[in-house]
Amino acid sequence: MDISFFTAAIVAGTPLVYAILGELITEKSGQLNLGVEGMMLIGAVIGFKVAIVTSNPYLSLLGAIFAGGIGALIYGILTISLRANQIVTGLALTIFGAGFASFTGQGLIGEAVPQNIKLFFENFQIPFLGDIPVIGPIFFNQGILVYMGYLSTIIAGLYLYRTQIGLNLRAVGENTAAADAAGVKVSFYKYIHVLIGGLLCGLSGAYLSLVYIPSWQDNITAGRGWIAVALVIFCKWNPFLVLCGAFLFGGLDIIGFRIQKYEFNISQYLIDLLPYVVTIIILILISARKSQLGAAPANLGATYFREEK
């Protein structure tokens, strides 16, 4: 196994970094949004469409982020204001997003990402850090969105654990009634963080369609949104562990393709099963060790209703 495998694993894991982070921040507010896959698809198709129309990388990213946010807003209105079942609403968002992406993407199949956008996302070496042997070429000779991914996890970690707002947010997720009694604007916190989650999922989708694939295909996410939901559990709701989970799965994602040249006698389609099987095994192992489940926000998935007199 050479260094290029690890470099590629980072690239394959980056969409997961944003998606896991988005879902993690959402879940910290006590909202379980299973629409990650849907928001990623909406972001991916809008980002790609804007890229084809404008050839502007900033506008494409903004479009994708905005589109993911719209998806999250629908979820927010339904679950926070109208108190709908969070699980079914998330599923509805995924179904809607898949339909929307396939509808909007119909004319985009076969189109290529414009050259200047490709250049914008091209790899560049970070001075000093990039010169470190082994680690340099793997982590610090990448595209701009990969570096932003590293930064986002650090910012999210500091935000959640080192600021007053982050403390309030965690209180909302852990004990909504107590946070409400303490004067925290519960609905506002939930809305903002559901939205942030949506923005990040939109960005994750844009990374897939603009950088990772980079062309349009139906069902471009291929279940990565769901894997991200599972990896939030794997990362124990800790943003500092997000990179480990994402890059591990990035590696699993590409191993099937890489292993072909060694002429193992296993079908490609069976090796493709690996990320899904490993996700299941991790889910089982985590739930079997009950201690880790305690890391979940205590009021996750619960609908909060303050009965007025």
Next chain:
Amino acid sequence: MTMLRMASRTDCSDKEAAIIRISAILLAFLFAAFFIALLGHNPLSVYSSMIEGAFGTVYRIKETIIKAIPLIITSLGISLAFKLKFWNIGAEGQIMMGAIGATFCALTLKDVPPYILLPLMGAGSIICGGIWGAIPAFFRAKFKTNETIFTLMMNYISLKFLTYLQYGPWKDPEALGFPKIQGFAQNAILPTLFGIHIGWIISLILIVIMYSFINHTKIGYEINVVGESENTARYAGINVKAIIIYTIFLSGGLCGLAGMIEVSGVDKTLSVEITHGVGYTAIITSWLSSLRAPVIAIVCILFAALVQSGTFIQMAFQIPQSAAQILQGMILFFVLGSEFFIRYKLSYIRKKKVEEL
């Protein structure tokens, strides 16, 4: 100044709830009409040709019913799981595994008469789909493993497995290298009645069975109790773990049976496109029917009409077929939102009263 006051309510009658849900569906169509107009089409003519596309001729009515059959059976399966608050979104995979089980019987037992082979295929599909559901159910019962993600991952696993079969061991050697599975022999094909394969009779029987199973048997009652509160159920001496595993086996088995009906009655072979997304659509239909068996039949026929008319408007207006999927999502959004008005009561109070409070 007035203030909006919100209180939970329990007095919403079934009739009132139905009116609220139907209004929500109409609102979704109204909302979608706005987008159809944005695309440059006349919403009224699109909607009327959708109705025509689904029910306009005898042939189209038959097509709609053929599409409704797997949807009804899968929705029955899913609603059984949802009653337990077990979020089985693995129907897609359970349909595939059922179809694989049925196809295995059809491909290996070529000389068996149909009255033996067809029941065998049915049993094979129920067992395969059931096991595919029971695996996540076992871990949910034992360790409380998150079943939503588990069942979804199982969908991808069965899809890859089916792709492997189609491109590998089950590839038809006579198809000149084209990756397809051999078509079924006559003995493995469901007979037809009134021009439609007998899946429609099976689904009608299943609706009746499901209704009486849930409402008139001890196990049905226990499923309801476990769904309401696992702790209450445990306190009442119900074996919660067993109920979860058996119920989800049944749930997956029904989805598997839908897969058998599709391979044997419609496609007459197995391919990776066997489900046509039924496993996901059925999640919507189950929820819209409030998990009630008789309502499922009506909702599923309407959704099948939506899918069938999607193909029609693609030809007539060049609107992509996925538009129907967007509409399905919108309907679900609106109905989910409308449930707020079933569960809560809104009223205005005057400012003076606000101050008194």
